[in-house]
Amino acid sequence: MHTFVRPSTFTLEDVDRKLKAAKFALPTTQQFSPPDSSSEDGSSPETDYFPEIPSDEVRPLEQCIAIFEKGPRPVSASLALLNDEEIIQLANAGKIAAYALEKLLGMDALERAVRIRRALISRASSTKTLESSTIPLENYDYSRVLGACCENVVGYIPIPLGIAGPLTVDGVSYPIPMATAEGTLVASASRGCKALNAGGGVSTVLTADGMTRGPAIDFPSAVQAGKAKAWVDSEEGHGVLQRAFESTSRFAKLKSLKTALAGRTLYIRFTTTTGDAMGMNMISKGTEKALDALQKRFPEMVVLALSGNYCTDKKPAAINWIEGRGKSVVAEAVIPGHVVKNVLKTTVEDLCNLNIKKNLIGSAMAGSIGGFNAHAANILTAIFLATGQDPAQNVESSMCMTLMEPTNGGEDLLMSVNMPCIEVGTVGGGTVLAPQQGCLEMLGIKGAHPTQPGKNAQTLARIIASAVMAGELSLMSALAAGHLIRAHMTHNRSQVNTPAASAPVTPGPQSNPVLAQLSRSAKAAFSPLTPLSPSMSSTSLNRLRK
Numbered sequence: 039m040h041t042f043v044r045p046s047t048f049t050l051e052d053v054d055r056k057l058k059a060a061k062f063a064l065p066t067t068q069q070f071s072p073p074d075s076s077s078e079d080g081s082s083p084e085t086d087y088f089p090e091i092p093s094d095e096v097r098p099l100e101q102c103i104a105i106f107e108k109g110p111r112p113v114s115a116s117l118a119l120l121n122d123e124e125i126i127q128l129a130n131a132g133k134i135a136a137y138a139l140e141k142l143l144g145m146d147a148l149e150r151a152v153r154i155r156r157a158l159i160s161r162a163s164s165t166k167t168l169e170s171s172t173i174p175l176e177n178y179d180y181s182r183v184l185g186a187c188c189e190n191v192v193g194y195i196p197i198p199l200g201i202a203g204p205l206t207v208d209g210v211s212y213p214i215p216m217a218t219a220e221g222t223l224v225a226s227a228s229r230g231c232k233a234l235n236a237g238g239g240v241s242t243v244l245t246a247d248g249m250t251r252g253p254a255i256d257f258p259s260a261v262q263a264g265k266a267k268a269w270v271d272s273e274e275g276h277g278v279l280q281r282a283f284e285s286t287s288r289f290a291k292l293k294s295l296k297t298a299l300a301g302r303t304l305y306i307r308f309t310t311t312t313g314d315a316m317g318m319n320m321i322s323k324g325t326e327k328a329l330d331a332l333q334k335r336f337p338e339m340v341v342l343a344l345s346g347n348y349c350t351d352k353k354p355a356a357i358n359w360i361e362g363r364g365k366s367v368v369a370e371a372v373i374p375g376h377v378v379k380n381v382l383k384t385t386v387e388d389l390c391n392l393n394i395k396k397n398l399i400g401s402a403m404a405g406s407i408g409g410f411n412a413h414a415a416n417i418l419t420a421i422f423l424a425t426g427q428d429p430a431q432n433v434e435s436s437m438c439m440t441l442m443e444p445t446n447g448g449e450d451l452l453m454s455v456n457m458p459c460i461e462v463g464t465v466g467g468g469t470v471l472a473p474q475q476g477c478l479e480m481l482g483i484k485g486a487h488p489t490q491p492g493k494n495a496q497t498l499a500r501i502i503a504s505a506v507m508a509g510e511l512s513l514m515s516a517l518a519a520g521h522l523i524r525a526h527m528t529h530n531r532s533q534v535n536t537p538a539a540s541a542p543v544t545p546g547p548q549s550n551p552v553l554a555q556l557s558r559s560a561k562a563a564f565s566p567l568t569p570l571s572p573s574m575s576s577t578s579l580n581r582l583r584k
């Protein structure tokens with residue numbers, strides 16, 4: 039193993055370990071044999087095989103292979119002697135796997151690896167657009183991505199970042215970072231923040247903190263599975279599994295083990311603290327170790343999967359809604375009646391009525407689990423993207439029940455959001471990426487908390503619940519006042535890049551005079567230059583659009 043180390047988060051040894059899937063063997067220094075010194079044309083083989091500077095000219099494949107396989111070590115030094123087109127030749131000849139380019143080119147050529155991969159993928163695809171595409175490639179710290187965030191990287195996708203607020207949460211004022219492509223979201227959350235701040239801000243309560251993993255384990259019979267369940271539930275069993283589990287991390291402390299049988303299959307839901315990490319790698323590592331200990335006690339058992347969906351990760355599940363997963367937060371605020379009227383353009387009575395009919399009864403009618411809200415997922419996901427969270431966990435993280443009731447003799451609004459599954463971290467995952475770290479830094483919660491592990495991640499969960507409340511308040515008000523479509527036509531419809539040519543052709547306005555008339559009316563009604571009549575409800579507009 040070479041020792042070519044760059045000042046970076048990862049060494050090549052790390053990358054080598056993480057990319058062990060690359061199946062072609064690299065010649066080691068010991069295997070290196072200099073090229074045959076007797077050249078037929080009498081030219082110096084040194085010159086043929088080790089040109090100092092890669093030229094623009096593309097040399098024959100055989101010569102490139104010779105440099106790659108017999109050139110100086112480490113292999114990154116050999117590849118530095120080849121130009122991009124020559125490396126593309128090697129990859130097309132099966133000598134280099136496109137996904138292992140970073141490993142082969144070395145830590146100081148990460149952007150080059152991405153550029154070459156783009157060319158390879160582009161030329162292999164039927165559209166061939168990637169190489170010259172608008173997907174950005176430069177000015178990105180790929181060393182943070184490698185072995186941590188993404189494979190087969192061809193660039194990065196910038197998402198607009200807006201700031202809502204600031205919002206006062208537990209007495210501290212926070213700017214709310216939101217990465218989104220849905221116009222109106224930041225405006226809506228900002229209006230909600232303004233209304234919440236006017237009432238003194240949001241207070242939060244953290245009711246639980248624990249990540250979960252639920253493996254599935256088969257036994258020969260339900261009786262044997264039942265014996266294992268009883269042992270796991272016992273003090274002795276819990277202790278054995280806990281010791282094994284906690285040996286894997288400084289931060290994972292096992293809080294509970296919940297067991298359930300389905301025939302001869304045993305499910306165990308491990309719940310653990312995870313410090314400032316969201317914790318899925320951490321808990322999975324601990325669970326694997328605990329299952330090794332269980333296997334020693336019950337050799338007949340078969341671990342079907344580390345995840346048996348009893349966790350439940352990245353899927354809707356009642357167990358999360360009822361028991362919580364990640365951080366469980368209740369956020370509460372009082373919004374003065376005059377603020378409801380002047381900032382939100384509605385009334386306490388209308389808001390409370392709509393909340394019951396929409397967020398509670400409407401969701402119950404729809405058979406919802408954890409969907410007793412208007413758009414918690416909107417605000418939560420935008421903050422997830424801005425702060426480097428795992429976006430797929432928005433499934434359970436955005437479970438939320440929004441409650442509203444009149445207070446102070448009906449004058450003011452008492453509001454809460456109840457979010458039992460906010461799965462966030464300030465270390466690990468996408469939080470290692472520099473822009474995402476910038477957002478966490480802005481909130482004062484970047485990385486590990488220096489003295490109380492877990493406090494930064496908990497603060498992030500409190501901020502998210504409070505920002506969700508701002509979004510709920512503003513959207514519910516817009517719905518109650520009939521302002522939804524007006525706002526979206528102003529903030530959420532591109533006038534530049536929505537070409538007329540994308541209009542439907544068959545059947546279309548051109549071929550149907552009635553539809554053509556409707557289309558013109560709708561266009562006039564939706565133009566941001568022509569504000570909608572306040573009396574025009576979103577329902578009537580929707581009818582118009584059809």
Ligand SMILES: CC(C)(COP(=O)([O-])OP(=O)([O-])OC[C@H]1O[C@@H](n2cnc3c(N)ncnc32)[C@H](O)[C@@H]1OP(=O)([O-])[O-])[C@@H](O)C(=O)NCCC(=O)NCCSC(=O)C[C@@](C)(O)CC(=O)[O-]
Binds near residue numbers: 060190351
């Ligand atoms: C990682 C692998 C693919 C290795 O799998 P492997 O079989 O050891 O890989 P291999 O070296 O034999 O290579 C097989 C192929 O994999 C690809 N491949 C292999 N390595 C690379 C690489 N570095 N970059 C790009 N592609 C790669 C590549 O296509 C390669 O073919 P080749 O090109 O060599 O002929 C496998 O172990 C795997 O798929 N693991 C599953 C990981 C996963 O899906 N994680 C998702 C996150 S888990 C989660 O978020 C949700 C969860 C788990 O909680 C949900 C639940 O509750 O179930």
Ligand SMILES: NC(=O)C1=CN([C@@H]2O[C@H](COP(=O)(O)OP(=O)(O)OC[C@H]3O[C@@H](n4cnc5c(N)ncnc54)[C@H](OP(=O)(O)O)[C@@H]3O)[C@@H](O)[C@H]2O)C=CC1
Binds near residue numbers: 186313315316319491
């Ligand atoms: N494996 C899986 O099944 C799944 C993985 N994921 C992915 O998992 C990744 C996140 O995993 P996660 O476990 O959160 O992060 P990491 O895998 O990055 O683990 C956190 C690391 O940070 C260390 N650490 C240092 N300081 C702290 C601190 N104050 N609090 C907590 N940890 C600290 C931990 O130490 P120590 O070693 O002592 O624990 C650990 O090594 C994401 O990329 C996510 O997408 C998502 C879903 C499922």
